[in-house]
Amino acid sequence: MNYMKDFEIRTRVAENIRSIRKQKKLTQFQLAEKSNLSEATIKSIELAHSYPEEKTLSQITEALEIDVAKLFLPIGESFKKNKENSAKLKSAIANDVRNYVNEILKEFD
Numbered sequence: 001m002n003y004m005k006d007f008e009i010r011t012r013v014a015e016n017i018r019s020i021r022k023q024k025k026l027t028q029f030q031l032a033e034k035s036n037l038s039e040a041t042i043k044s045i046e047l048a049h050s051y052p053e054e055k056t057l058s059q060i061t062e063a064l065e066i067d068v069a070k071l072f073l074p075i076g077e078s079f080k081k082n083k084e085n086s087a088k089l090k091s092a093i094a095n096d097v098r099n100y101v102n103e104i105l106k107e108f109d
Contacts, residue, residue: 006051009072013057014048016071020064021046034063 021031028046032039036059044050045060052060061068 010048010051012074013051013071014046017060018046020066024064031063035059
């Protein structure tokens with residue numbers, strides 16, 4: 001398996017928070033207010049200088065009204081730049097979902 005490195009995870013989460021925040025037409029200050037965090041915290045996370053703790057991620061995802069999993073998916077700039085990797089990831093996710101559904105369906109047989 002190819003596990004993502006810490007920096008890659010921080011970068012992906014940073015890109016996605018920034019991208020989703022902009023889609024929702026929020027400033028960093030507005031997101032900070034909605035999530036009960038400081039603007040400096042949001043800025044640091046979006047610049048990938050720090051990785052947020054679980055509670056902080058929860059506050060941000062609640063403020064953005066998204067599921068936390070969305071922060072780890074390649075939906076930001078890196079996804080657009082690397083179509084081969086994004087196709088592989090989509091395929092892997094589809095296989096995981098298919099396997100999960102099949103396991104659930106077995107329970108009803």
